Amino acid sequence: MLMLNLYYVWSLILFLMSMFFLCFCLNFMLFDHSLMIEWVLLSLNSVSMSYFIFLDWISMGFCFVVFFISSMVVLYSGVYMGSYNYSSIRFLLLVLMFVTSMMLMIVSPSLVSIMLGWDGLGLVSYCLVIYYSSLKSYLAGMITCLINRLGDIGLLISVSWLFGYGSWNFMFYLDYYGNLIFYLIMISSFTKSAQIPFSSWLPAAMAAPTPVSALVHSSTLVTAGVYLLIRFYNYLIFMNYFFLFVGIMTMIMSSFCANYEFDLKKIIALSTLSQLGLMMSCLFMGLVDLSLFHLLSHAMFKSLLFLCSGVIIHLMGGGQDIRTMGSVCVSLPLTCSCFNIANMSLCGFPFLSGFYSKDFIVEVGVFNSLNMFYMIFFYLGLGLTSLYSVRLIYYTLLVSYNYVGFIHSSLGKSIYHMKYSLILLSIFSLTFGCMFMWLTNLDLGFLMLPFIMKILSLLMVLLGIYLGYEMNLISYLMPNKYYFLNGSMWFMYSYSYSLFEVSYMYSLTLFKSMYWGEYYGGAGLSFYLVKFSNLMQLMFLGSLKGFCLMLIIWLFFLI
Incomplete structure (x- = not known):
């Protein structure tokens, strides 16, 4: 029997599926088609259980991006995840389950089947984050899973709420739903x-292996929320x-924190967070097409950035601190070229993939008469993106060599198959933006802006690049509290702990151990029922006077 490496087999299958979806996406876009498939699972008298699939150019284009990136990630993982054994096969199967869950979520027009993919994403992401089975990855997996469960609660409430509208196929009822359903979503x-x-x-969630980070933080888990809002879009509610403001503050907060972080993967994760803030704020300005455009182009260059960082971490013997790196471009010229392409695309450097979406979003936002406050924050977000990108390039590629220890000199041979995925993703990082813009006719919009406004986004990017270089050469200027604030995501971990403490205060009366959900739920209820029945039993087992008194009281109640 021919022994095939499953990583390469599945990589080829996913790549062919991505090309299949691309062809259908172009066809549907050209003829403006959409296709709805109903698959009856069970039909019993008047009860019918059906599974719906809705295919249009948006869902098929997103499927193409997800399958293409996952095929590159699986090809890359064949080398990165080490020897071909049971553990690495388990990893491959988890990644395939993850991609399947995302696929179920993308093509579903029904909230119940979306729930299937949504829950699958949350559970499989937990399994992937805890893959290395250390205490750190376990805690990271817990916080990932529990915060995602909060979103599942909102979606479950929405599913039960839609009973009142007669169907879960939300796409046909978007003009009829009440505001509260939209806010829950x-x-x-x-x-x-x-x-x-x-x-x-x-x-x-960066405790997961690097290929997982490339998949999760580019095109799957974190973009699921944005994609759901694109599908649920209603201009009256979403403006x-x-x-x-929440989206813009997320963008600014994560950009600030990325400038004071020293973990390579965390810097890239925070940059993903800032781009998600941009997509969300774009949605709430009413620019739904541009939000989808940035979602797809960002997926390409962000996955490339993660895969390049994985090769660099591999070279440094597993070290992720950027202060111990330096002159990596001497050992890995091809990887560093791809790394620079992805970074420049992220900054919005002219004529790379990220430029077309980011520049267009900012210009249309200005054209739609954003007020001065939002406009300043948008441009500040642009500048800060190039600031932390240049800081990353400076520490990893430009400074003199800092690493003390063993370097993998034979790495060039072992990453032979990784190079294919890096090169293919680099091509898309260079060309995807302009291709998508031409295909969807977004470039037909004609914006008349003053010259200074037109060139301001480019100036902010160049200013960010200059300041990013200068920032590495100066010592600390601010007080310590400023660095504590930005090093801990504006104390977000502390806030979540305070919220827990406040809600815990209400449960201190009962055994000092129950959480409020238990206290006001089943456990508290059963506790008081037992207490009440004991009291009643005591009364009835007491003297005859007490028994007669209770009998008279109950008679009054009955009358």
Whole structure:
């Protein structure tokens, strides 16, 4: 029997599926088709259980991106995850389950089947984050899983709420739903996409292996919330300044924190968070097409960035601290070239993939008469992105060599298959933005802006690049509290602990151990029922006077 490496087999299958979806996406886009497939699972008298699949160019384009990136990640993992054994096969199967869950979520027009994919994403992401079975990865997996469960609660309430509308196929009822359903969906999406009250899980999830990070933080788990909001889009509800503010603050907070972080993967995770903030704020300004555009182009260059960082971590013997790196480009010229392409694309450097979406979002936002406050924050977010990207390039590639220890001199041979995935993703990071813009006719929009406004986004990127270089050469200027604030995601971990403490205060009366959900739920109820029945038993077993008195009281109640 021919022994095939399952990683390469599945990589080829996923790649062919991505090409299949790309062809259908272009066809559906050209003829403006959409296709709905109903699969009856069970039909019994008047009860019918059906599974719906809805295919249009948006869902098929997103499927293409997910399958393409996952095929590159699986090819890369064949080398990265070490020898071909039971543990690495388990990893491959988990990644395939993850991609399947995302696929179920993308093509479903029904909230119940979306729930299937949504829950699958949460559970499989937990298994992937705890893959290394250390205490750190276990705690990271717990915070990832529990915060995602909060979003599941909102979605479950929405599912039960839709009973009143007669169907779970939400796409046909978007004009009829009440505001509260939309707000529930928004808050559920905020947990999955790690917006500001729920941001702390995203850097913690970096305990997973690097290929998982590339998949989770580019095109699957974190973009599920944004994709759901794109599907649920209703202009009357979504033009919301409060949620726009939350999105912009997420963008600014994560950009600031990335400038004071020294873990390579956490810096890239925080940059993902800032891009998610940009997509969310774009949605709440009413620019739904541009949000989807940035979602897809960001997935390409962010997965490339993670895969390049994985090769660099591999070279450093597993070390992730950027202060111990330096002159990596001498050992890995190809990887560093791809790393620079991804970083420049992230900054919004002209004519790379990220430029087309980011520049267009900022210009249309300015054109739609954003007020001065939001405009300043948008441009500040642009500048800060290039600031932390240049800081990352400076520490990893430019400074003199800092690492003390053993270097893998034979790495060039072992990453032979990794190079294919890096090169293919680099090509898409260079070309995807302009291709998508031409295909969807987004470039037909004609914006008349003053010259200074037109060039301001480019100036902010260049200023960020210059300041990022200068920031590495100066010593600490601010007081210690400033660095503590930005080093701990604006104390978000502490806030979540305080919330826990406040809710815990209400349960201190009963055994000093129950959480409020138990106290006001089943455990507290059963406790008081037992107490009440004991009291009644005591009364009836007492004297005859007490018994007669209780009998008279109950008779009064009955009358």
